[in-house]
Amino acid sequence: MLKLIFKMAFRDFIMRKARTILTILGVAIGIATVVSLVSISTGTKAQMEKSLAGLADFMVSPSSNAFGTGSKMDYTYYLYIRGFPEVEAAAPYLEGILAVNNKLSLIIGLDPSIDAIHSSPIKEGRSINWSAKEAVAGYAAAQSLNLKVNMILHISKGPGYKGEDFKLVSILERTGGFIDGEIYIPLQYMQRIMKAEGKINGVIIKLKSPNLANSFKQRIKKNLPDLEVFSPGTIMENIGEVLSLLDSVLLAISGVSLLVGVTSVLSTMITNVIEKTREIGVMKAIGASRRQILTIFLFQSVIVCLIGGILGVFFSIGVSPFLEQQISLASGISFQAVYSPELVLGAIALSCLLGVASGFIPSWKAANIQPVEALKYE
Amino acid sequence: MDAVTLKDVVKIYKMGKVEVPALKGVSFSVEKGEMVSIIGPSGSGKSTLLYMMGTLDKPTKGEVYIDEVEVSKLKGNELAELRAKKIGFVFQFFNLIPRMNALKNIALPMTFLGISKKEREERALELLEMVGLKDRWNHRPSELSGGEQQRVAIARALANNPSIILADEPTGNLDTKTGKEIIELLVALNKEKNQTIVIVTHEPGIAEKCRRIIHLKDGLIQKDEVKPS
Secondary structure, X not given: OHHHHHHHHHXXXXXXXXXXXXXXXXXXXXXXXXXXXXXXXXXXXXXXXXXXXXXXXXXXXXXXXXXXXXXXEEHHHHHHHHOOOOEEEEEEEEEEEEEEOOEEEEEEEEOHHHHHOOOOOEXXXXXXXXXXXXXXXXXXXXXXXXXXXXXXEEEEOOOOOOOEEEEEEEEEOOOOXXXXXXXXXXHXXXXXXXXXXXXXXXXXXXXXXXXXXXXXXHHHHHXXXXXXXXXXXXXXXXXXXXXXXXXXXXXXXXXXXXXXXXXXXXXXXXXXHHHOHHHHHHHHHOOOOHHHHHHHHHHHHHHHHHHHHHHHHHXXXXXXXHHHHHHHHHHOOOOOOOOOHXXXXXXXHHHHHHHHHHHHHHHHHHHOOOHHHHHHOO | OEEEEEEEEEEEEEEOOEEEEEEEEEEEEEEXXXXXXXXXXXXXXXXXXXXXXXXXXXXXXXXXXXXXXXXXXXXXXXXXXXHHHHEEEEOOOOOOOOOOOHHHHHHHHHHHOOOOHHHHHHHHHHHHHHOXXXXXXXXXXXXXOHHHHHHHHHHHHHOOOOOEEEEEOOOOOOOHHHHHHHHHHHXXXXXXXXXXXXXXXXXXXHHOOOOEEEEEEOOEEEEEEEOOO
C-alpha cells in the first residue's frame, strides 16, 4: 500500500511537472530563508561571544559610552587608573571612523602598553613600532580596503581632508573578533589627526585576578564617578537584548516566507484534489478507504515539502559564502554563518510539518468526497 | 442465497428547498448467479438504484443488504472494505486510472485490501488473459481502444472475486459491434463462472441478453420479468 501511495504521488508529479517544480521552489525559498536567517542569527551570536572573549577583562570609559566612540576623557585618568592596586596592566585607546585612502574605516589609536594585555598573531609583516608612523590592519579591514603590507595609508578625518601617511607593517591573522575589522595606529598620531591631543576614549584594563572585579568597580565608582566600567559580561547582556530583538524580526520574516510556502502548497493541493475528483470517486468505488485517500494526498504534500525543504537547505548553504562576504564587508567583522546538524534536521522536520499543515485540508476534502458526486464530476 | 436485497428503498435528493424523489420505494432481490438488467428511460432512477446497490449512496429510507449484511449499519472503513471485497463496478466511461497500465489498473482494488504484489500481479495477468488482453498488460488506457478499456474495467471489477458486478451503461460509450462483444463477455462470465451481474441500461437490445429484466419508471418498479430458461 505504501509503495502504491508513493508511486501515485510520484506519477502525479511527473504528470504536472511545471506545477510541482514551482510548488517545490516556493517551499525551497521559504525553508532557505528560514535556514539562512537562523544560521545568520546563530552566527552573529557565536561571533559576539568570540569577539568578546578576545576582549580585555574590563574597559573604563565615560558613562553611556559602551563602545567608546563618543565622549572622551583626559589621558591623565589613564595614568591614575593604572596605579589602582587591582590593575595588572592598562592601555589607553582613542578610536574613530576615519578615512583610509579616502575610504571610511574604524581606526584605533593605541600605545605600547597594549602589548601587555593583547597580542594578536601576525599573518604577514612585522610588529609595529609604536613611536613610528606605522599601522597594523585586521584581517577583514585589509581585505575590504584591499591593503597590502608596506603600502602607505593616508589617514585623515574624512575623505578629502588632509591627513597623515602611515606605513602598513602588518596584517593580523583572522580572529573572528572585532579586531578583524580595525586598523591600529600609534595613539599620539591618532590624537593629532582627530585634533584630540591629550584625550582618550577609555582605558582597557587587565586585572591581577578576576576576584578583584568588584573591588575595582567600587574603586572607580568612588573615585571616578563620571566613568563607567564595562565588562564583557555587561556588554554581552546589552548585545543579547539587541540580538533577541533581531531574532523576533527574523522570526517574523521567516514566518512570512513560510506562509508563502504553505499557501503555494495549499493551492497546488486544492487544484490537485479538484482535478482528481472523478478519480477519487473511482478509487472509492473500487474499495479505497477514506484513510487510504487521505494518506495518498497527504503523502504527496509532505513529499513536495520535503523535497522543497532539502533543496532549501542546500540552497541556503550554497548562498552562505556570498551572504557571509556581504555581511563581513558591511560590518567589518569576518562573519561566519553557523549550520548546525540541529538546524539542518530541524529545517527538514519543519518542511515535513509544513507538508502536513498545508496538505491536511485538501487531503481531508479528498477523503470525504462523496463517490456518487465524484463519479458524475466532469 | 441473495447477493443483493433492497427493501422499500426511497431516495430523495434535495435541490435547495425542492425535494426530488429519485426512488419511491423499490424492493427486490438478486440471487447469486443471476444476470439482471435494469432498464428504464433516463431519469427513471436506474443509476441511483445501482449506486444504492453498490453502497456508493445511502437510501433516504429503506434497507440494502449485500450478502445478507445490512449496509446502513456499516461504518466508513467497513463500507470501503465491503466495496473492495464484494462489489465490482463497470462504468460507462471506463474510469481507468490514466497514469497506470492495464495490469496496475486491474491490481488496484487488490492493493486496497493489502494483497501482496506477487499475488496481485498473478491474478491481474489471469484476468487480463480472461478478457483477451494479456499481450497489452503494459498499455496505458490512452493506448487502448474503448472496447479494450472496458475489458480492462471488467477485469478490474473481478479483481477481488466480488459477489456481484454492477455495470452502469457498460456499452453506452462504445460502438454497436464493440458493445455487443462486451455484453457477450459479461454473459460468458455469468454462464461460465456463475458471476452475479446487474446491468443498468436504456437499450432494450442489451437488456434482452439477461434472463431477468427489471423495468423502472419514475422511481418505481413497473415490471419485473423473468424469461423462461
